[in-house]
Amino acid sequence: xxxxxGEILVTLPLHDFFKFLTRRSLYMAGFxxxxxxxxxxxxxxxxxxxxxxxxxxxxxxxxxxxxxSLDHPxxxxxxxxxxxxxxxxxxxxxxxxxxxxxxxxxxxxxxIGLVAGYLxxxxxxxxxxxxxxFLAYPPLLLAVALAAIxxxxxxxxxxxxxxxxxxxxxxxxxxxxNSVKVAPYVEAAKAIGLGRAAIMFRHVLPNSLIPVLTxxxxxxxxxxxxxxxxxxxxxxxxxxxPEWGRLISEGWVYISKAYWISFFPGLALLIxxxxxxxxxxxxxxxxxxxxxxxxxxx
Amino acid sequence: MSILLSVHNLAIDYYTxxxxxHAVRRAELELCNGETLCIVGESGSGKSTLGVAIxxxxxxxxIVKSGSIIYNGIDLLKANRNTVERIxxxxxxxxxxxxxxxxxxxxxxxxxxxDIAISKLGVTKREAKxxxxxxxxxxxxxxxxxxxxxxxxxLSGGMLQRVAIAAAILTKPRVIVADEPTSMLDVTIQVQILxxxxxxxxxxxxxxxxxxxxxxxxxxxxxxxxxxxxxxVVEEGSTVDLVNTPLHPYTKSLLKAIPRxxxxxxxxxxxxxxxxxxxxxxxxxxxxTRCPHASNKCFNDVKYIEIGNRRVYCNIYSR
Amino acid sequence: xxxxxxYLVKRIVMLFLVVFGVLVIAFIITRVIPARPELxxxxxxxxxxxxERARQDLHLDKPIYIQLYYYLADxxxxxxxxxxxxxxxxxxxxxxxxxxxxxxTITAFLLAFxxxxxxxxxxxxxxxxxxxxxxxxxSTVMASTPVFWLALILQTVFGIWLQVLPAGMRVxxxxxxxxxxxxxxxxxxxxxxxxxxxxxFLDVVKRMVLxxxxxxxxxxxxxxxxxxxxxxxxLQELYVKALEVWGLPKKLVLYRYVLKNVIAxxxxxxxxxxxxxxxxxxxxxxxxxxxxxxxxxGMALLSxxxxxxxxxxxxxxxxxxxxxxxxxxIHAWIDPRVRF
Numbered sequence: 027x028x029x030x031x032g033e034i035l036v037t038l039p040l041h042d043f044f045k046f047l048t049r050r051s052l053y054m055a056g057f058x059x060x061x062x063x064x065x066x067x068x069x070x071x072x073x074x075x076x077x078x079x080x081x082x083x084x085x086x087x088x089x090x091x092x093x094x095s096l097d098h099p100x101x102x103x104x105x106x107x108x109x110x111x112x113x114x115x116x117x118x119x120x121x122x123x124x125x126x127x128x129x130x131x132x133x134x135x136x137x138i139g140l141v142a143g144y145l146x147x148x149x150x151x152x153x154x155x156x157x158x159x160f161l162a163y164p165p166l167l168l169a170v171a172l173a174a175i176x177x178x179x180x181x182x183x184x185x186x187x188x189x190x191x192x193x194x195x196x197x198x199x200x201x202x203x204n205s206v207k208v209a210p211y212v213e214a215a216k217a218i219g220l221g222r223a224a225i226m227f228r229h230v231l232p233n234s235l236i237p238v239l240t241x242x243x244x245x246x247x248x249x250x251x252x253x254x255x256x257x258x259x260x261x262x263x264x265x266x267x268p269e270w271g272r273l274i275s276e277g278w279v280y281i282s283k284a285y286w287i288s289f290f291p292g293l294a295l296l297i298x299x300x301x302x303x304x305x306x307x308x309x310x311x312x313x314x315x316x317x318x319x320x321x322x323x324x
Numbered sequence: 325m326s327i328l329l330s331v332h333n334l335a336i337d338y339y340t341x342x343x344x345x346h347a348v349r350r351a352e353l354e355l356c357n358g359e360t361l362c363i364v365g366e367s368g369s370g371k372s373t374l375g376v377a378i379x380x381x382x383x384x385x386x387i388v389k390s391g392s393i394i395y396n397g398i399d400l401l402k403a404n405r406n407t408v409e410r411i412x413x414x415x416x417x418x419x420x421x422x423x424x425x426x427x428x429x430x431x432x433x434x435x436x437x438x439d440i441a442i443s444k445l446g447v448t449k450r451e452a453k454x455x456x457x458x459x460x461x462x463x464x465x466x467x468x469x470x471x472x473x474x475x476x477x478x479l480s481g482g483m484l485q486r487v488a489i490a491a492a493i494l495t496k497p498r499v500i501v502a503d504e505p506t507s508m509l510d511v512t513i514q515v516q517i518l519x520x521x522x523x524x525x526x527x528x529x530x531x532x533x534x535x536x537x538x539x540x541x542x543x544x545x546x547x548x549x550x551x552x553x554x555x556x557v558v559e560e561g562s563t564v565d566l567v568n569t570p571l572h573p574y575t576k577s578l579l580k581a582i583p584r585x586x587x588x589x590x591x592x593x594x595x596x597x598x599x600x601x602x603x604x605x606x607x608x609x610x611x612x613t614r615c616p617h618a619s620n621k622c623f624n625d626v627k628y629i630e631i632g633n634r635r636v637y638c639n640i641y642s643r
Numbered sequence: 644x645x646x647x648x649x650y651l652v653k654r655i656v657m658l659f660l661v662v663f664g665v666l667v668i669a670f671i672i673t674r675v676i677p678a679r680p681e682l683x684x685x686x687x688x689x690x691x692x693x694x695e696r697a698r699q700d701l702h703l704d705k706p707i708y709i710q711l712y713y714y715l716a717d718x719x720x721x722x723x724x725x726x727x728x729x730x731x732x733x734x735x736x737x738x739x740x741x742x743x744x745x746x747x748t749i750t751a752f753l754l755a756f757x758x759x760x761x762x763x764x765x766x767x768x769x770x771x772x773x774x775x776x777x778x779x780x781x782s783t784v785m786a787s788t789p790v791f792w793l794a795l796i797l798q799t800v801f802g803i804w805l806q807v808l809p810a811g812m813r814v815x816x817x818x819x820x821x822x823x824x825x826x827x828x829x830x831x832x833x834x835x836x837x838x839x840x841x842x843x844f845l846d847v848v849k850r851m852v853l854x855x856x857x858x859x860x861x862x863x864x865x866x867x868x869x870x871x872x873x874x875x876x877x878l879q880e881l882y883v884k885a886l887e888v889w890g891l892p893k894k895l896v897l898y899r900y901v902l903k904n905v906i907a908x909x910x911x912x913x914x915x916x917x918x919x920x921x922x923x924x925x926x927x928x929x930x931x932x933x934x935x936x937x938x939x940x941g942m943a944l945l946s947x948x949x950x951x952x953x954x955x956x957x958x959x960x961x962x963x964x965x966x967x968x969x970x971x972x973i974h975a976w977i978d979p980r981v982r983f
Contacts, residue, residue, distance in 0.1 A: 052780070159664030163956070164918035164963045167925075168668070171956045174944060175672055175683070251789055255926065258791050259944050274792055278930075281795055282803045292792030299787030307783070381888045413890015425881035428900045430907060430978055436886075439899075444890045475979050491889055 056304025067121030082266025139199025247302025686727030724950030744935030763870025785864025
């Protein structure tokens with residue numbers, strides 16, 4: 027029998043989730059990658075063995091273009107800078123940009139989506155039409171255009187990407203709010219006499235946030251990839267910031283002779299993105315009750 | 325009355341990512357030719373699983389731990405694939421609870437019914453169209469041509485359930501398993517669907533296994549009733565006997581719990597205790613924890629006792 | 644199953660509104676946000692009089708809504724500015740680059756769709772068995788790969804080190820001249836076939852292999868993942884069980900009923916998939932020096948050629964909107980519940 031629709035508990039059972047993870051090695055691997063990425067990103071400046079080379083302030087042309095070795099596990103680049111250090115420091119920028127992009131676009135998107143969904147009517151449709159205008163641009167291209175105009179920099183990259191991302195969250199929020207606001211517990215709140223604003227913030231918002239937040243977590247991986255793409259094209263972060271996309275474009279010219287300059291940053295991107303994808307899959311499967319009882323279809 | 329289908333000592337487990345769920349712990353029943361039998365129980369009693377097992381539609385993560393379902397002398401659970409494919413959909417078929425979910429949203433009613441006719445009866449497309457129109461008229465469907473061209477979301481729940489019944493009787497089966505076919509319909513429609521089923525049983529001599537949680541439905545349409553609790557068939561007998569002189573303590577509590585307006589005191593008597601966790605292993609009678617007459621033996625040694633043409637799973641009646 | 648004319652009309656009207664929105668946003672980006680838009684328009688090496696003339700052309704002394712009017716009028720008239728890099732009108736540049744990109748993206752996109760749906764279904768039907776886990780893992784890796792990095796690697800390994808597949812250009816010019824190849828439609832594959840010019844045809848195909856493979860990785864990974872999860876959910880639906888109970892053979896149920904129900908939402912997401920393909924083309928064409936719109940925009944980015952950058956992006960956005968319209972119509976044709 028179906029249970030009547032109830033409110034989603036906002037406090038997630040984390041202990042149960044962890045047990046869920048340990049039973050599936052792939053998801054666990056994804057979780058570990060994500061944790062490692064976040065940790066390394068946070069402590070990067072403190073674990074660098076050659077900080078000046080990582081930041082790009084020191085260079086030694088005699089050590090240029092050295093292939094991977096014990097001394098330089100990822101080799102050295104055109105200026106003799108150790109690539110391992112640069113890649114480690116680059117993780118910090120990827121982390122900062124990813125959090126910035128997802129955070130900023132979440133804030134804008136959630137607010138617009140909440141207002142549009144809850145107030146509905148003409149305001150809602152107009153706001154969604156506005157979101158659709160932004161979504162008419164293929165993914166990333168709007169960010170490229172904006173980044174080209176705004177110039178290079180970490181902040182401008184974040185802004186450019188957030189401007190092209192917020193409509194997704196606005197739309198998702200709009201749809202979720204629309205279905206939440208007709209749920210029985212909202213009716214009950216109205217019946218008790220709760221004011222519109224109170225209902226919006228205390229009931230509708232928390233329950234609508236869960237799908238949006240899970241999506242945002244998943245999207246961190248895509249944000250990292252898109253920021254790297256912008257930097258690769260030259261409209262993201264400026265030199266000498268060792269953001270992974272930038273590192274790949276720096277190594278582009280030397281690719282046939284010194285492949286490691288582009289290879290390892292890209293590998294880091296790949297592994298991080300895989301981690302977020304696997305982790306996102308884990309969260310989605312965990313939150314989807316129907317998928318838990320499967321033994322097979324036909 | 326000859327026995328058409330009998331279930332003996334059946335136990336079915338579901339293997340899920342949450343653990344092993346004992347859906348059916350012990351089931352016994354006998355279905356005779358042309359008889360209507362109701363399986364009554366609460367949610368989680370295993371009645372749906374029992375019905376699905378009879379209809380040969382158990383999912384892949386269901387394991388039959390023990391027991392047999394004998395139909396026409398064949399044990400359906402051990403039969404080979406050809407036999408199963410011959411019987412499933414043709415001699416034993418099923419009607420489901422949610423009429424809208426029973427149909428693929430992207431295919432017209434006509435497409436589905438014709439496919440059944442073509443693949444189960446081996447007829448050509450033209451013959452199939454004729455057969456389908458006739459069977460829709462038989463379930464008293466108004467505007468047959470329009471319905472054939474319609475998609476499921478364009479029809480009401482009642483009409484869709486009629487179509488589901490039509491799909492079931494298309495192949496002139498001998499057993500129809502109906503899993504709570506009216507619980508998602510309006511009350512007025514419920515009556516229509518139930519009387520439709522009654523008429524089909526009478527006119528075609530089909531045996532009906534009706535799964536329901538509603539004793540009123542059982543009283544109205546079923547000759548025999550089987551009561552299930554926590555995966556165990558606790559009592560079986562003619563509906564009249566069962567309602568007037570219930571044997572098993574659970575059946576007694578169930579009947580007492582029905583709110584009746586005739587009582588001067590409008591008090592709802594509920595059964596004390598909690599329903600059983602389906603993951604627990606149970607050896608004896610599952611109702612023992614809530615039964616006022618339970619003895620120590622009830623927790624690990626109980627047998628089916630036959631009294632006349634009734635059967636009860638209870639130590640009270642053992643000698 | 645027919646779609647009403649009213650629906651089509653509504654969608655086409657919406658397309659015009661969408662394009663209008665695209666242009667308005669582009670206007671805001673190029674005229675409103677920059678402090679001195681005339682500098683962007685005139686190019687980095689412009690002299691004082693050119694800058695002044697740009698000010699006049701852009702009507703920068705007039706109020707914003709007048710500027711918007713001229714902006715839109717210019718676009719409709721075909722005046723998209725002049726690329727300071729090629730010194731040609733931007734629109735002309737774009738149209739000449741278009742066939743190359745279309746050949747590449749449509750091929751990659753169709754391959755990703757067909758292979759993706761097939762593998763996704765295979766994985767779903769074999770849920771949790773080895774083949775499913777293998778497909779899932781591979782598709783996750785594909786959907787996580789940075790396309791520009793993959794392009795660099797493939798080009799280096801196969802193009803430069805192993806010299807197996809040629810890297811760069813659409814066709815070997817000397818071969819084309821020798822065999823008398825004449826580009827008529829500018830779709831080289833089509834042209835080569837029409838002229839029955841097999842050597843050139845094979846050469847074009849050879850040069851498309853690496854870019855197409857690179858380009859289709861990401862959409863392929865996404866399509867497999869999406870199809871798989873949709874199919875797994877679809878296989879749990881009651882109607883699948885009902886069809887089984889009514890005795891229909893498994894193959895029929897799968898290929899006729901489940902497939903249609905899975906394809907409908909997959910098609911709905913095809914538009915976005917095409918969008919990713921186009922965006923990827925930007926980087927793939929740049930790396931492989933494949934002369935399409937992506938290469939044009941990429942070079943414009945590297946040389947700060949703003950009219951070309953914006954012109955290219957707006958054009959691609961329009962193509963994207965048209966593609967989405969087509970996808971939506973196909974989706975409505977398959978799924979009758981969506982037509983409103």
